[in-house]
Amino acid sequence: MTRGKGKRKAVELTEEPKPGETSTEIPSSKSKKAKPDVAPETDKVVKKKIPRVLLCFTGSVATIKAKHVIAAFLKRPCDVSVIFTNAAKKFIDVDEVMRMKEENFTLKPNGVFKGVFTDDTEWRNWKTIGDLVTHIELRKWATHLVIAPLSANTLSKMANGLCDNLLTCVWRAWDFDNQRKKVFVAPAMNTAMWKNPFTGKHLASLTGFPFNVQIIDPAEKTLACGDTGVGAMAEPETIAFRVLGPVAE
Numbered sequence: 001m002t003r004g005k006g007k008r009k010a011v012e013l014t015e016e017p018k019p020g021e022t023s024t025e026i027p028s029s030k031s032k033k034a035k036p037d038v039a040p041e042t043d044k045v046v047k048k049k050i051p052r053v054l055l056c057f058t059g060s061v062a063t064i065k066a067k068h069v070i071a072a073f074l075k076r077p078c079d080v081s082v083i084f085t086n087a088a089k090k091f092i093d094v095d096e097v098m099r100m101k102e103e104n105f106t107l108k109p110n111g112v113f114k115g116v117f118t119d120d121t122e123w124r125n126w127k128t129i130g131d132l133v134t135h136i137e138l139r140k141w142a143t144h145l146v147i148a149p150l151s152a153n154t155l156s157k158m159a160n161g162l163c164d165n166l167l168t169c170v171w172r173a174w175d176f177d178n179q180r181k182k183v184f185v186a187p188a189m190n191t192a193m194w195k196n197p198f199t200g201k202h203l204a205s206l207t208g209f210p211f212n213v214q215i216i217d218p219a220e221k222t223l224a225c226g227d228t229g230v231g232a233m234a235e236p237e238t239i240a241f242r243v244l245g246p247v248a249e
Ligand SMILES: Cc1cc2nc3c(=O)[nH]c(=O)nc-3n(C[C@H](O)[C@H](O)[C@H](O)COP(=O)(O)O)c2cc1C
Pocket: 057, 058, 059, 060, 061, 062, 085, 086, 087, 088, 150, 151, 152, 153, 154, 155, 188, 189, 190, 193
């Protein structure tokens, strides 16, 4: 990913370091290794037609399924980049996800796993004026913003325009005028949180004009906390199907 036009010096955006490394460069569209599919989407130009999915995980216990969610997307032709919030990292070993990327997973996927990004990445990439701003680059790159699971906390921040981490900054900078850029959320929370009036109020404020967020409803079952009711994240395959459609035969 690279910056748009301008006189600022060329800088590479880096993702989370691989286990045992300090940083990993994402190929720049201006570098010799450039590949057209990693160039950011400018507001007018889409260089490659396959979807570029920014798959985000928040501090819900359903983030333990992160690898399954990523794998479900990779079964389809798409590029996938991943964001973990700080709370999400309590539920998944980010190094394990990085290894999954290195192995390009076991399912002979049709998709390409591009990189993993966190709040640490954002600040590692930006040290001084002229450096890349990760949330802006990811916002330009992505055609689909998918938050699965969506926590009650991030939902409430989205509904109120708060932007205090990488994920909510991408959301706050999202280009709602571009109809090709889609946002999907799969809420997952304890059934008491789900039934709280704030949940319906916040979800209602995200659907319809101008945000047009598509909600992938949670399922009813016995949750990780032992309570039974609505609040479990939809199945990974259900989420990938809603966003990208069926797997090609
Ligand atoms: C064990 C545990 C499980 C949790 N599960 C959920 C959950 O499923 N859904 C949710 O909305 N919050 C859940 N939370 C609370 C969130 O982690 C907390 O609100 C956090 O601040 C969310 O941060 P984020 O939205 O930035 O990811 C859980 C907390 C703990 C300690």
